[in-house]
Amino acid sequence: MGVCLAFDEVKMAAQLQFRDVTLGYDRHPAVHHLSGEVTAGALLAVVGPNGAGKSTLFRGLVGILRPLAGTILTAGLDTRDIAYLPQTADIDRSFPISVFDFVGTGLWRQTGLFGGIGREARGKIEKALSAVGLSGFENRGIGTLSGGQMQRMLFARVLLQDARLIVLDEPFNAIDAKTSADLLALVGQWHAEKRTVLAALHDMELVRAHFPETLLLARGQVAWGSTADVLTTENLLEARRMCEAFDDSAAACAVDDKTSQAA
Amino acid sequence: MVYDALIAPFIEFEFMRRALAAVIALSLGGAPIGVFLMLRRMSLVGDAMAHAILPGAAIGFLLSGLNLFAMTAGGLIAGFTVAILAGVVARITELKEDASLATFYLASLALGVTIVSIKGTNIDLLHVLFGNILAMDDQTLLVIAFNATITLAVLAVIYRPLVIESVDPVFLRTVSRAGAPAHLVFLALVVVNLVNGFQALGTLLAVGLMILPAGIARFWSRDITGMISIAVASAIVSGYAGLVLSFQTRVPSGPAIILVAALLYVVSVLFGSVRGVIRQMFPAPHLEA
Numbered sequence: 001m002g003v004c005l006a007f008d009e010v011k012m013a014a015q016l017q018f019r020d021v022t023l024g025y026d027r028h029p030a031v032h033h034l035s036g037e038v039t040a041g042a043l044l045a046v047v048g049p050n051g052a053g054k055s056t057l058f059r060g061l062v063g064i065l066r067p068l069a070g071t072i073l074t075a076g077l078d079t080r081d082i083a084y085l086p087q088t089a090d091i092d093r094s095f096p097i098s099v100f101d102f103v104g105t106g107l108w109r110q111t112g113l114f115g116g117i118g119r120e121a122r123g124k125i126e127k128a129l130s131a132v133g134l135s136g137f138e139n140r141g142i143g144t145l146s147g148g149q150m151q152r153m154l155f156a157r158v159l160l161q162d163a164r165l166i167v168l169d170e171p172f173n174a175i176d177a178k179t180s181a182d183l184l185a186l187v188g189q190w191h192a193e194k195r196t197v198l199a200a201l202h203d204m205e206l207v208r209a210h211f212p213e214t215l216l217l218a219r220g221q222v223a224w225g226s227t228a229d230v231l232t233t234e235n236l237l238e239a240r241r242m243c244e245a246f247d248d249s250a251a252a253c254a255v256d257d258k259t260s261q262a263a
Numbered sequence: 264m265v266y267d268a269l270i271a272p273f274i275e276f277e278f279m280r281r282a283l284a285a286v287i288a289l290s291l292g293g294a295p296i297g298v299f300l301m302l303r304r305m306s307l308v309g310d311a312m313a314h315a316i317l318p319g320a321a322i323g324f325l326l327s328g329l330n331l332f333a334m335t336a337g338g339l340i341a342g343f344t345v346a347i348l349a350g351v352v353a354r355i356t357e358l359k360e361d362a363s364l365a366t367f368y369l370a371s372l373a374l375g376v377t378i379v380s381i382k383g384t385n386i387d388l389l390h391v392l393f394g395n396i397l398a399m400d401d402q403t404l405l406v407i408a409f410n411a412t413i414t415l416a417v418l419a420v421i422y423r424p425l426v427i428e429s430v431d432p433v434f435l436r437t438v439s440r441a442g443a444p445a446h447l448v449f450l451a452l453v454v455v456n457l458v459n460g461f462q463a464l465g466t467l468l469a470v471g472l473m474i475l476p477a478g479i480a481r482f483w484s485r486d487i488t489g490m491i492s493i494a495v496a497s498a499i500v501s502g503y504a505g506l507v508l509s510f511q512t513r514v515p516s517g518p519a520i521i522l523v524a525a526l527l528y529v530v531s532v533l534f535g536s537v538r539g540v541i542r543q544m545f546p547a548p549h550l551e552a
Contacts, residue, residue, distance in 0.1 A: 062437045084437045095302060095430040096487050105427050108438045113423055141485055142430070161438075 014075060015040035015165060015196045016061070021070035022253075023053070023060040029068065029253070030056040032220045040075070040164075041194040043187070045201050045211035045227065048239055052217045054200035055087050058167050061198070074165070080109045083163035085154055087170045087200070093143045099153055100138040103128060106160030128156040133182060148179040155183050166190055168199040172206070184210060204231060218242035272510045279506060281399040285407050285463050286502030286520065289472055292411030293456045294494035295418055297473030298480060298487070299449065303429050306474050308364055312450075313457050313470040315345040315368040318375025320458075320466065325382050335406065335458055338466075342454030345371055350447055394465035396506075396516045403462050410459040414452050421445040426487065464517040472498055475524035482535025497527055 016038040023031040031053035038044055046054050059065035060072060062084040074082070083106075104117055104125050111117065117125075129135055132152040137145070145153060151171065158166060168187070172180040188210065190197050201207050207214060207227060214230040216222040218239040223230040273279045300309045319341025323333035349364040356363075399407075418425075424445035427435045435442045453473075460469025480493040505520030514522075533540050 064433065064436050080438055082437065084433075086433050090433045091431045092429060096485050096490060097426065097430050098486060102430065105431070105434065108427075111423075112439075113420070113441060157434075 013040050014038065014073075015042070015077070016075070017073040019071045019073065021057075021060065021072055022068045023056045023065055024068050025056075027068065028250070030219065031060070031217070032253075033070070034217075034221055035070075036215070036221065036224050038196060038198070040196055041191070042196050042213055043191040043211055044196075044198050045207040045214045046198060046217055047201055047204070047207060047214060047231070048217035048222070049242060052239065052242060053219050054217055055169050057217065058084065058086075058169050058198070058200065062167055077165055080161075081163050082165045082167065083158045083161035085158055085166075085168045085171055087173070091142070091150075093145075093150075095142070097142055098138065099129070099134065099140050099142060099145070100125060102142050103153060103156045103160060106157035109161060109163075124160060128159045131159060131186065132156045148175050151175055151183065152179065155186055159186065164195055166195055166197045168197070170200050170202065172201070172203065180206075204236075207231065268511065269507060272507065278397050278399070279510065281404055282396045282463075282506055282516065283503060285396055285399050285404055286472075286506065287499055288404075288408045288411040289456075289460055289463060290476070290495055290498030290502055292414035293460060293473040294476045294480075294498040295491045296414065296449075296452055296456050297475075297477035298490050298494050299425060299429070300453065300474065301477040301481065302487070305361075306477075308361060309453055309457070309470045309474055311364050311368040312342055312346060312453055313461075313466055314372045314375075316342045316454070316457055316461065317466045318371045318378055319344075320461065321375045321378040325378055335462075338458040338461065339454060341371060341375075342457060343451060346450040346454055347447060350450055354443060390465070392465045392467050393515065393517050394461055394463050394468070396463035396520070397509075399463070407459050407462060410455050414456060414459075417448060417452055421448050425449055464520065468517045468521050471521040471524060472502070475521065475528055476501065479524070479528050479531045482531040482537050482539050485537055497524070501527060 014037040018034045018036050021031060021034045022029045030051075034057070046057065048054055056065065060067055061074075062082050063079055104121070106128070107117065107121055107124065110121070126135070126138075129138065132155050134149065134152050134156060137149070137153075142150070142153070155171070158168075171183060171187075175183070184206070187197055187199065199211070201211070208231060211227055213225065214227040215224045216230050216235055216239050219242055222239045223232075223235045273283055297306075297309070300306050316338040319337035319339065320334040321337070322341075323335070323337030326337075327333040345364070345367045349367045352358055352363040421441075421444075424435060424439065424441040428442045428445060432442065456473060457466075457469045460472055463469075464472060476494040476498040477490070479497045480490040483493050484490045501524035502520050505523040506516060508514055508523060509516040509519040512519075531539065534542075536542065
């Protein structure tokens with residue numbers, strides 16, 4: 001067993017390293033002292049009650065929220081190598097842009113500010129749209145899409161981003177079974193292509209069936225490892241006991257003091 | 264008869280030709296900016312910025328009288344200062360852009376009124392407030408054309424990040440750092456076009472040739488390219504018709520242009536093909552699929 005672990009360590013490089021990461025808002029931690037590694041090519045579910053810090057963790061990971069303490073190492077990933085699908089996509093649906101153009105923004109990595117969308121790129125966009133079952137929607141405005149179609153469109157963009165790390169924040173919320181099955185197949189495909197995929201999820205059955213690894217988060221880490229070991233009744237109960245509200249009169253975290261002294 | 268009313272003024276009088284050239288240049292630069300202001304829900308920001316320019320122009324006036332370049336430079340400095348301070352405050356604090364802009368523009372408006380009241384006649388003040396498109400000299404015309412050209416060139420450069428930031432700001436933040444610079448450059452373009460417009464329309468109405476065409480365009484097109492084209496076209500039509508109206512009736516030129524634009528706006532609200540009032544009251548039968 002020990003030999004096997006050592007072999008894994010040599011073979012699997014860490015794609016992500018969390019080193020005592022604390023993320024939060026106004027000094028209040030939403031993710032508290034998280035440490036751990038995600039190997040390259042992992043398919044990791046992040047589960048936990050509402051307010052557990054799943055979205056905050058992802059925001060820190062993709063670089064739109066700076067950690068209050070600690071570091072997140074991404075093993076040489078550029079921001080362009082990360083595709084992020086936020087939970088409540090902050091999208092102005094009244095903006096006059098077609099599905100084709102919107103999905104085309106996923107090619108930013110190739111096109112950047114000025115690069116043109118040539119025939120090859122057009123082909124890619126068509127392919128991505130057909131992969132998510134949105135062929136024929138090219139010229140529709142994004143405001144005309146249903147919730148499920150919207151999510152399919154966002155997946156098409158993630159597909160085009162061709163990223164080594166894919167971060168999905170509750171991708172299957174308020175989505176019917178057919179759509180989530182289709183999109184889950186895409187996630188499986190990304191996993192097969194050795195991309196690292198992190199997804200925040202609430203559906204434990206879905207996690208057990210499709211995600212080999214799980215991080216159970218309740219502000220701090222409750223358990224992290226193979227899904228069967230993590231999603232035990234005791235662990236889930238412990239996660240549920242987490243207190244959600246910030247304590248406005250909370251003192252500065254003592255662990256922080258220790259680490260800063262050590263550093 | 265029609266010729267006399269619509270074409271003869273421009274053939275007979277050079278000042279009318281200059282005015283028409285000015286209004287076309289203003290439309291080409293200002294209308295696309297107005298479309299983005301509208302789509303980014305910043306229409307009132309444009310209005311606020313127009314007020315913010317006033318003290319700068321007033322300082323220019325105080326220092327060197329009714330001098331075009333001094334007033335333009337002053338307006339640009341004041342506008343940029345307010346735009347950038349407001350943008351920076353909104354980006355690094357919790358205050359939203361509209362609130363921080365309101366603060367800055369009120370302060371600078373108060374400053375401007377104070378400065379104007381120190382020196383200057385009522386006629387000078389009227390000129391600053393409402394402009395005079397019928398008194399375009401070569402220099403002014405060149406400045407306006409130059410600014411319009413710069414606007415279109417710069418807008419082409421920031422077009423893609425600007426569109427993506429408008430529709431999905433979080434996505435842009437995860438793929439690029441171009442969002443914040445694009446936004447600040449866009450605010451700068453707003454200022455350039457306001458200053459540009461106030462030569463012709465004055466500080467109070469300059470924003471009208473940007474915002475009204477954008478509002479008109481929204482009722483006729485569903486995609487952004489179409490909107491920009493329609494906005495530019497309707498700005499040019501308003502400018503031309505406004506000049507004719509002003510020439511024939513002695514209505515002041517600036518207000519005449521904005522009134523024509525307002526009329527087009529009302530017509531668009533009523534009859535527009537994209538969610539116009541009439542279209543919504545008498546909808547075509549629904550389709551099979």
